[in-house]
Amino acid sequence: MAAGRGVGTWLREGVWEIPLRRYLALLVTAAVLAGLVVGARVVLHDDRSCAPGVARPEGSDECVGVATTAFDFGHPQLRDTVQAIARENARLKPGSYVTVAVMLPYTSTATANLADIEHELQGAYLAQYQANHDSNGQSPVIRLVLANPGATSQYWQRMVTQLAGMTGGTDRLRAVAGVGQSTDNNKKAVKELTRLGIPVVGSSITADDLANGQGGKDPYPGLARVSPTNTDEARALASFAKVSAGRALLVYDKPGDPYTRTLQTSFAALIKGSPYEPQPFTPPADRSQEGTTANTFRQITNLVCDTSRTTDTILFAGRHTQLRQFINALGGRGCQDRKFTVLTGDEGSYLTGEKKLDRSALGHNLSVRYTALAHPDAWGTGSPGTGGSAADMATLTGLLKSAEKAPVGPIGTVALEDGQLIIAYDAMRLAVHGIREAVPEGKSVPALADVGLQWPQVKGSLRVDGASGWICLDAHGNPYDKAVPIVELRAEGGSRFVRIAWPEGKPPSGECLPPS
Structure with missing residues (x-):
């Protein structure tokens, strides 16, 4: 630095002016970038909101x-x-x-x-x-x-x-x-x-x-x-269908979920002493998905035909997707000359408008009846x-x-x-x-x-x-003793109300007071 010229003189003459200006610009740029990053985080966070009270959890697109x-x-x-x-x-x-x-x-x-x-x-x-x-x-x-x-x-x-x-x-x-x-x-x-x-x-x-x-x-x-509980539905179904152990085969979801497990237990109690081993199938964890159970059902239909000719009832403890697959498989069974009735729980109601159901199967000596939670024709x-x-x-x-x-x-x-x-x-x-x-x-x-x-x-x-x-x-x-409508799927579409059944075998009294 030349004699007599201080720092102020050098700044005034622009010797440090450019470096300082660049330094300040870098600071401003960094601040802007930081703001953008924070803003981006906020925007991304807000993007997870779907509506007041509803948002997408991390890693999910569900609201x-x-x-x-x-x-x-x-x-x-x-x-x-x-x-x-x-x-x-x-x-x-x-x-x-x-x-x-x-x-x-x-x-x-x-x-x-x-x-x-x-x-x-x-x-x-x-x-x-x-x-x-x-x-x-x-x-x-x-x-x-x-x-x-x-x-x-x-x-x-x-x-x-x-x-x-x-x-x-x-x-x-x-x-x-x-x-x-x-x-x-x-x-x-x-x-x-x-x-x-x-x-x-x-x-x-x-x-x-x-x-x-x-x-x-x-x-x-x-x-x-x-x-009603599955047990009450099964009791109502039994009082209606007169299920006999020697004439029925159980097909069930393994390992099952709360609905299918308790339905399986209830059905098994109805046919205690059956000469036939219950037939399991294993669906996907999300039972609304197809999985590979259609292959299993094709094999089970062969076993159905292997039963004695007095067997005419199949108790099905499973969800509606698997029920639909099973019905479709039964439509192609080898023993078309034999009549079978599939009895199941209220999941059968999902099939009333199911487009993937092969309704022609219901014209091949096959009936599908289920315990509905309600039906518009029940009180006619x-x-x-x-x-x-x-x-x-x-x-x-x-x-x-x-x-x-x-x-x-x-x-x-x-x-x-x-x-x-x-x-x-x-x-x-x-x-x-x-x-x-x-x-x-x-x-x-x-x-x-x-x-x-x-x-x-x-x-x-x-x-x-x-x-x-x-x-x-x-x-x-x-x-x-809640009313349990028995409903049948129709080959032409929809369903048909059959009659009301009761867990206690008869309607409640006018007082409708449960016994001790």
Whole structure:
């Protein structure tokens, strides 16, 4: 540095001016890049949100959680019903309502499952509308939200955590209805919900181990159901079909899930002493998938033909995808001259509109009958004087007529044959009944803990007159001697109601009081 020239002089003359300018530019660039990185993280995080209360977990494209707005989970067939629910929710005044969550696997992609979900959601909405408009001003009014644990209920913990957070504040969640199929993940979800004191009303769950009262224990305190257990369905089926051990063969899912395992146990008890070894098949873990079980069923049909000519009944303990594969295989069996009847549980209802079912198989000396949860023709001419009535079903059909247009509807394409709309309507009506019966005198909203305590009193004059039949609950929250429609698949499409059967072998008395 030359004598007499300081740092300031060098800066003024530009000797350091360029390096300093570059340094500052680098700092600014770094800051901008850092901001972009942070912003990108925020954007990516926000991209996982699907709708209020619903988001995609890391590593998944499913939108799971609790939807509180008109979100259809990417399924156009749900849109009309979802929007109808949103309109009804929007008209409710803050502080006047409690919330009920409809838990179903909304992100399922299986066609039969989606039809089930659509119909269950329609039934739940119709019960909500009825409760809010046709109950002579009873309170509280009901707000519905949609709780999705994922297609296979893999994210049940995430959903349960959200629901638990909704029991207070303005949401005031007071029950969860629906649940979906009897699977291991749904068992875990119901176990945790009831452990947290959240009442659950199962619509289509039938597994014996997803019920209270087995062995005198109540592992799910606060759980009520509107569908019979698999054991009760099997008892009703036996009273109808007169199943004989020497004339029946059991085909079952191995290792099974809660539905198929308890159905297998119930069927095995009916044909104890059968000369034939039960025939297992092993489906994919996700039983809505095809897998390779069609090959197994082709082999089992050969064994069916190997049985003595007095054998005419096949008891099938499996899910609907495998049932469809089995029926298709039986259509090509070698012994076409022999008549067989396949008897199965309520999963048979999924096949009423199943396009992959080879209905020509039903014209080859083959009948398929199943225990439905409900059927629109069950309460027609000749129905029993107790256990249900045509008038109760007519109330629902009247609501459906109103839902064809505003203000009630539209709610999309309606179908009653599979029974899902009917049973979901009844489940929501039971939830509303429990909520309103739990309201203390002088109050308008019940305590969460009090709702689940109402189930043992739902009997006698306090029963719920469901469209599927009377709902009279025992001390464990299970329906007593519930009507079980026996339904047959038709070769020309759809199904045919055969008759009502009863777990007790006959309808309940007019009092509908379970025995001790």
